[in-house]
Amino acid sequence: MDCKKIQKQIFRFIYGESDEYELRAIKAHLEICNACEAEQKIIEEILVQIKSGVPDDPVPDGFKERVLSQVQALAEQDS
Amino acid sequence: MTNTEAKLRKPRQRLDPSDEVLIGRLAEGDQSAFNEIFDRYHRQIYNFIAKQVNDRESCEDLTQEVFMRVYKSASNFDTSKKFTSWLYKIALNEVKRHWKRTGARQTYSLNTPLSNEAGEAERADFIEDAREVPEDSTESELFSRNLRQLIDQLPDKQRTVVLLKVYQELTFEEIAEICECPLSTVLSRMRYAVDKLRRWLGVEDGQAEYGL
Numbered sequence: 097m098d099c100k101k102i103q104k105q106i107f108r109f110i111y112g113e114s115d116e117y118e119l120r121a122i123k124a125h126l127e128i129c130n131a132c133e134a135e136q137k138i139i140e141e142i143l144v145q146i147k148s149g150v151p152d153d154p155v156p157d158g159f160k161e162r163v164l165s166q167v168q169a170l171a172e173q174d175s
Numbered sequence: 176m177t178n179t180e181a182k183l184r185k186p187r188q189r190l191d192p193s194d195e196v197l198i199g200r201l202a203e204g205d206q207s208a209f210n211e212i213f214d215r216y217h218r219q220i221y222n223f224i225a226k227q228v229n230d231r232e233s234c235e236d237l238t239q240e241v242f243m244r245v246y247k248s249a250s251n252f253d254t255s256k257k258f259t260s261w262l263y264k265i266a267l268n269e270v271k272r273h274w275k276r277t278g279a280r281q282t283y284s285l286n287t288p289l290s291n292e293a294g295e296a297e298r299a300d301f302i303e304d305a306r307e308v309p310e311d312s313t314e315s316e317l318f319s320r321n322l323r324q325l326i327d328q329l330p331d332k333q334r335t336v337v338l339l340k341v342y343q344e345l346t347f348e349e350i351a352e353i354c355e356c357p358l359s360t361v362l363s364r365m366r367y368a369v370d371k372l373r374r375w376l377g378v379e380d381g382q383a384e385y386g387l
Contacts, residue, residue: 103366104359104362104366105362107340107347107362107365107366107369108347108362110179110180110183111180111183111184111340111346111347112177112180112184113346113347113348138373138378139369139373140179140183141378142369142372142373142376142378143179143183143341143369144179144182144183145322145376146322146326146337146341146372147182147183147341147342148182149315149318149319149322150226150319150322150323150326150342151319152218152222152342153221153222153225153226153234155217155218155221156231156235159217159221159235159238159239160213160214160217162235162239163213163217163238163239163242163243164210164213166239166243167206167209167242167243167246168206170243170246170247171206
């Protein structure tokens with residue numbers, strides 16, 4: 097694989113979704129290409145920062161009960 | 176799994192019974208199957224919506240609407256598909272309907288260049304914005320607030336891929352199914368989105384100017 101192909105597949109590689117052939121080819125390329133290896137590390141760092149930078153929003157209190165009561169009402173309506 | 180992979184996604188647990196079995200039971204009228212599906216996914220769906228819709232009340236209403244649709248449409252579920260793809264597709268459609276109804280979503284031009292003065296102006300606005308926060312904000316709150324704004328400014332299709340991949344931890348194949356496009360298109364959208372975020376965040380050659 098050349099650099100262009102590697103860059104197309106790099107996200108699948110980072111997330112562990114490459115198939116066996118891609119995985120071997122990408123690993124072999126990264127061992128000999130400093131530019132692609134550096135790029136991979138930058139992308140990984142950005143992805144980690146994006147993920148950890150925006151925490152999950154807590155689900156409001158009582159939300160589950162509200163939805164389940166709506167569904168219950170719907171079920172009674174249907175029967 | 177590498178260290179980075181571990182930071183990016185939690186290992187998936189095999190669910191028993193599977194989602195597909197549960198939705199089949201729900202289609203046959205088993206109310207407890209709905210409760211189980213709701214328990215499994217309401218937090219993720221709420222968070223997927225909350226990263227796109229700012230007011231809490233609408234997030235709650237839309238999440239509720241998603242699960243009401245699941246309840247009503249269980250018998251229409253195509254058992255050859257993955258349940259999560261179907262669920263997220265419903266959620267995505269609800270968000271789109273919400274934007275259409277309220278006109279709330281300001282779409283960002285796909286053609287907005289990033290390598291010229293306009294791109295630089297956006298970055299300047301971002302950094303300027305970062306200075307206008309309450310004094311008691313911590314550095315991580317500041318970063319979080321601005322990162323949310325940056326993600327919000329991505330074109331819709333790119334933002335959807337980032338949200339489904341980074342925060343919902345779906346596979347690229349699942350995202351392709353949800354977005355109804357080829358895998359290569361999903362990967363391109365991810366690339367464009369990350370390149371934009373990288374530029375906006377000022378990350379070049381491993382050097383971060385802001386926050387990273």
